Every structure is written in C-alpha cells, then in structure tokens.
Amino acid sequence: MISLASPTVAILLTGMLVGVSAALLGSFLVLRGNSMLADAISHSILFGIALAWLLTGQTTGPVQIAGAALSGVLAVLLIETLTRTRRLRDDAAIGLVFPALFSIGVLLINVFARDVHLDEHTVLLGEIGFVWLDTLTLGGVELPRATLAMAVMLALDAVFVLVFYKSLKLATFDPDLARALGLAPGLVFYAHLSLLSGTAVAAFDAVGVVLFVTFVVVPPATALLLTRRLSTLIAVAMLIAAASAPIGYGVALWLDVSIGGSMALATGPFLAAAYAWRRWQTARRRRVRPVQPASSASA
Amino acid sequence: MSELGPDIREPHEPGLALHVEDLTVSYDDRPALWDIDLNIPPGVMAGVVGPNGAGKSTLLKAVLGLVPLSAGHVRLFGYPYRNQRRRVGYVPQRSSVDWDFPTTAVDVVTMGLYGKLGWLRWPGRRERDLALRALDEVGMEALADRQMSELSGGQQQRVFIARALVQQPDILLLDEPMAGVDATTERSIIDILGRLRSEGRTIIVVHHDLQTVQRYFDWLVMLNVRVIAAGPLDAVYTPRNLRRTYGGQVALLDAGGEATDESAHANATH
Numbered sequence: 032m033i034s035l036a037s038p039t040v041a042i043l044l045t046g047m048l049v050g051v052s053a054a055l056l057g058s059f060l061v062l063r064g065n066s067m068l069a070d071a072i073s074h075s076i077l078f079g080i081a082l083a084w085l086l087t088g089q090t091t092g093p094v095q096i097a098g099a100a101l102s103g104v105l106a107v108l109l110i111e112t113l114t115r116t117r118r119l120r121d122d123a124a125i126g127l128v129f130p131a132l133f134s135i136g137v138l139l140i141n142v143f144a145r146d147v148h149l150d151e152h153t154v155l156l157g158e159i160g161f162v163w164l165d166t167l168t169l170g171g172v173e174l175p176r177a178t179l180a181m182a183v184m185l186a187l188d189a190v191f192v193l194v195f196y197k198s199l200k201l202a203t204f205d206p207d208l209a210r211a212l213g214l215a216p217g218l219v220f221y222a223h224l225s226l227l228s229g230t231a232v233a234a235f236d237a238v239g240v241v242l243f244v245t246f247v248v249v250p251p252a253t254a255l256l257l258t259r260r261l262s263t264l265i266a267v268a269m270l271i272a273a274a275s276a277p278i279g280y281g282v283a284l285w286l287d288v289s290i291g292g293s294m295a296l297a298t299g300p301f302l303a304a305a306y307a308w309r310r311w312q313t314a315r316r317r318r319v320r321p322v323q324p325a326s327s328a329s330a
Numbered sequence: 331m332s333e334l335g336p337d338i339r340e341p342h343e344p345g346l347a348l349h350v351e352d353l354t355v356s357y358d359d360r361p362a363l364w365d366i367d368l369n370i371p372p373g374v375m376a377g378v379v380g381p382n383g384a385g386k387s388t389l390l391k392a393v394l395g396l397v398p399l400s401a402g403h404v405r406l407f408g409y410p411y412r413n414q415r416r417r418v419g420y421v422p423q424r425s426s427v428d429w430d431f432p433t434t435a436v437d438v439v440t441m442g443l444y445g446k447l448g449w450l451r452w453p454g455r456r457e458r459d460l461a462l463r464a465l466d467e468v469g470m471e472a473l474a475d476r477q478m479s480e481l482s483g484g485q486q487q488r489v490f491i492a493r494a495l496v497q498q499p500d501i502l503l504l505d506e507p508m509a510g511v512d513a514t515t516e517r518s519i520i521d522i523l524g525r526l527r528s529e530g531r532t533i534i535v536v537h538h539d540l541q542t543v544q545r546y547f548d549w550l551v552m553l554n555v556r557v558i559a560a561g562p563l564d565a566v567y568t569p570r571n572l573r574r575t576y577g578g579q580v581a582l583l584d585a586g587g588e589a590t591d592e593s594a595h596a597n598a599t600h
Contacts, residue, residue: 062431117358194450197447200441201444203431204427204428204431204438205426205427207391207426208420208422208441208493209444210394210395210396211395211415211418211420211445212415212444212445213415213445214444214449255432259433259434260432260437261431261433
C-alpha cells in the first residue's frame with residue numbers, strides 16, 4: 032500500500048496546496064482592492080463550522096465545508112448590505128461583521144462543544160504538524176484527510192478560474208462593462224467568494240484562518256510588483272506560495288517554531304525582494320529618462 | 331430589476347436610436363433623474379450637458395441597465411437594452427477603473443468582445459486581429475502591447491474608445507471622454523467620433539465644456555435632474571435654456587452665444 036501519510040510529505044503537500052489555492056483565488060481579490068474580505072470570510076467561517084457541527088455532529092467533510100462556505104458568503108452579504116445603506120464605509124462594515132460572526136462561533140463552541148476536537152486556538156493558527164495523523168484510505172492510497180480536502184478544493188478553484196477566466200478578469204477590472212456586456216459580475220463575485228470560503232474551511236485544519244489570509248494576500252501582492260500580465264501574475268503568485276511551504280518548513284524545523292506560522296512568514300522575503308527589485312527598476316528608468324524624448328521623437 | 335413599460339416583444343418607437351420615457355432614478359430616496367422623456371434619432375452626434383450632479387452619468391448608466399430604474403423605460407431602436415447589447419458601445423469615465431491592473435492596451439480592447447464570445451469561449455487570433463484594427467482606428471496600434479499604466483491619460487482614453495469600437499456598435503455612449511486629455515487628443519477623439527457618425531452611427535457624449543458644444547454637436551440634451559431642453563442644437567442652445575440648466579453657476583454665459591464662441595476659439599489656439 033502506498034502511503035502519503037509520512038509526516039514530511041503530508042505537511043509539505045498540505046502547505047503547498049493551501050498556499051497555491053489561496054494565491055489563485057487571492058489574485059482576483061487583491062486586484063479588486065478588497066483583500067480584507069479574505070480576513071472577514073476566513074474568520075466568519077468559524078460561525079458556519081460551529082453551526083454545521085451542531086446540526087450534523089461533523090467537524091470535517093463536505094457538509095462542514097459547504098456550511099462554512101455559506102457563512103463566509105453570509106458575511107459578505109451582510110457587509111454589502113451595511114455598505115449600501117451609506118451610513119457605514121466598507122472598511123467599517125467589514126470590521127463590524129466578521130468579529131460578530133467570529134465571536135458567535137467562539138461562544139457556540141464554548142457552550143456546546145467543550146469536549147469536542149474543535150477549539151478556537153486551532154481555528155486561528157492550525158496544526159499542520161499533525162495533519163498526517165488523521166488519514167483515510169482511498170483506492171489503496173493512505174491519505175491525510177486535510178490534504179485530500181485541500182486537493183479537492185484546489186481542483187474546484189482551478190476549474191472555476193479556467194472556465195470563467197474572462198468573466199472573472201472583466202468583473203475585476205471593469206464591473207460596469209462586465210454587466211453591460213451581460214457577463215453577470217455579481218454572480219461571478221459571489222461564486223468566487225463562495226469558493227474562497229470553502230477553501231478557507233479546508234485550510235483551517237492545516238494553517239488556521241489567520242495564516243490562510245497571508246497566502247491570499249501576500250503572494251499576489253508580490254507578483255503584482257513583478258509582472259504586467261494577469262495570467263503571469265497568477266502563475267507567479269502560485270509559485271511563490273508553493274515555494275514558501277518547504278522554505279517555511281525547513282525554518283520551522285531549524286528553529287523549532289510553529290510550522291504554519293513559519294510557512295506564512297516565508298512569503299515575506301519574497302515580497303521584500305520584489306519591492307526592492309521594483310524600486311531599483313523605477314530608479315533605473317528615471318536615470319534613463321532624460322535621453323528618451325530625443326529617441327522617441329525620431330521614432 | 332423588473333422591466334417597466336410596454337410589452338418588450340413588440341418594438342416600441344423603433345425609428346429612434348434612443349427613446350426614454352417617464353424615467354426616474356433615485357439614490358437614497360433622492361432623485362438623480364426625475365421624469366425624463368428623451369428621443370434621439372439615429373445618426374446624430376448628441377451632447378449631454380448640465381451642472382455637476384445633474385445626472386448625466388446616471389442617464390447613461392440607466393440606458394445600460396447599470397442602475398435600477400424607479401420608474402419608466404428605455405428603448406434602443408425599439409427594444410430594451412438587454413436585447414440590444416451587441417449594438418451598443420459604452421466608454422465609461424476613465425477614472426472608473428484601476429489603471430494599475432496588469433493588462434495591455436490590446437488586451438483591454440479585446441475585452442469589448444467578451445460579450446460576443448459569451449461565458450466560455452476564449453479570445454483567440456481573430457479577436458486579437460479585430461482589437462488591433464480597432465486600435466489602429468484610434469491611432470494606437472504601435473502601443474498595442476504597452477502596459478495600460480504606462481500610457482498617458484489621452485492614450486488610455488483612446489484605448490477605451492477602441493474597446494467600444496471593436497464591438498461595431500450602432501450607438502456609442504461616452505461618459506466625459508474629453509475629461510483630463512490634452513488639446514491634441516481631444517481633437518483626435520472628435521475626429522474619430524465624427525467619422526463614426528458619418529458611417530451612420532449614433533453618438534451620445536456626456537460633455538462638460540460648454541465652450542465647445544456648438545462646434546462638436548448637432549444635437550443637445552440639457553439636463554439638470556429633469557430634461558430642461560433637448561433637440562437639434564440650433565433650436566435648444568439658447569442663453570435662456572443655459573440659464574435654466576445651470577442657474578447662476580456660469581457667469582460667462584450671460585454674455586450670450588457669440589462671446590462663448592469667441593472665447594472657445596481663443597482657448598483652442600492658445
């Protein structure tokens with residue numbers, strides 16, 4: 032029997048799957064200019080996780096992922112409704128909605144789930160070091176449950192982005208034109224955020240919600256400094272996220288610190304390097320500029 | 331949003347490029363447009379003028395179904411917008427998008443074809459060729475593969491116009507296309523629009539510079555939440571209508587049409 036349940040393989044694979052899927056969906060969120068929605072969603076899903084557990088008694092599996100995904104969408108709906116009243120700006124609405132849903136989730140767990148393996152510390156930070164302990168066997172292959180969940184979510188995310196790439200792109204760049212052309216940007220937006228919620232739920236076992244947000248925001252923000260094409264941006268963001276997992280794992284072993292935390296932190300140097308490169312490019316172009324008018328006039 | 335007005339299976343006022351009847355649009359219970367009736371015949375170059383907050387952009391958005399209508403209906407060549415998407419090109423205000431988005435000029439123009447491609451088909455060779463031709467029409471083919479953020483405001487505006495042209499629209503709606511562009515670009519935009527009109531297309535332009543109204547347009551809509559006046563330029567562009575549209579806001583208008591014309595020429599030459 033093949034086993035993917037060796038600790039190192041399971042941890043690396045899960046970390047990379049989390050990073051890659053977060054960066055894929057995060058690219059559109061960062062370009063839309065509402066990265067903080069990822070924070071709102073990933074916290075609000077605790078409410079859905081707690082509720083799904085109360086209703087079905089399950090702490091993992093598709094039911095729980097769907098339930099939690101719905102609570103992420105609920106958070107976005109509430110935020111949009113509050114913003115539309117024009118009494119609150121969207122940042123204030125985000126700050127109002129997700130702590131409320133998160134704290135209701137915490138209270139539900141405290142009151143009803145004292146003895147169950149579901150605690151708010153794990154939700155925030157995850158325990159990627161233990162993913163290999165919880166396995167199932169599928170077609171003769173022993174797989175960690177969290178790894179399988181992440182693989183399924185990444186597959187769904189990738190299919191969604193590939194099929195609706197045009198609509199996602201136009202809905203992000205110019206939602207008015209998308210609507211005028213009949214490409215339903217609102218529908219695309221909610222489908223995107225539902226998948227982001229589902230992915231966040233699958234990821235919470237591994238890296239927790241706070242670190243998930245890091246993977247949603249930092250790799251795309253880094254790639255945006257390096258490239259000028261949307262498709263390249265997404266590819267670069269996914270590569271950076273994938274590379275951060277093994278780097279972070281190595282650092283965690285070396286310094287004996289949290290694996291999830293150090294995987295997320297490993298995205299930082301990429302951002303710093305990209306920023307430095309961009310600064311250097313801009314400075315170089317500025318030095319060259321005085322020559323340009325003459326050459327462009329002759330062109 | 332429910333479709334208000336007459337049965338959409340029957341054409342209603344098919345002889346008009348744009349027919350707006352009893353249209354009211356409100357934001358927060360405050361009307362942005364109040365009881366608008368408007369008819370624009372095919373083949374004209376129409377300006378929409380009015381003070382800030384007059385509802386000029388909202389009028390275009392209402393025509394395109396981008397804002398909910400509180401009352402009334404809109405028909406383009408007799409049918410609602412959603413049956414006529416292919417025939418309408420829209421050039422939004424340049425400030426409405428983030429120009430740091432990672433995309434090139436030709437890519438932005440290709441976006442104009444996304445509606446025709448539908449949900450699933452990807453743009454290919456043919457779409458790129460159409461986009462390049464549209465860029466050529468606005469004199470931007472040489473910059474096709476430039477990043478949008480590297481282009482000047484006037485160049486970005488021309489890319490936006492090319493994005494509408496690539497759809498081969500019968501009606502073109504433009505929201506302040508001359509805002510923040512230099513005099514050369516403004517002249518070339520007017521040339522492009524004039525050429526399109528001579529091909530029989532209908533051009534509707536939200537415009538803010540009264541000094542050029544008489545030179546650019548042959549049809550005028552004067553708007554201030556309500557329609558103050560609309561019709562052939564010569565019939566409606568009067569000092570009286572200007573005062574009713576702008577109230578006391580524009581002092582130079584009191585000097586009358588002659589003076590406005592002269593100061594416009596003075597502006598253009600210096």
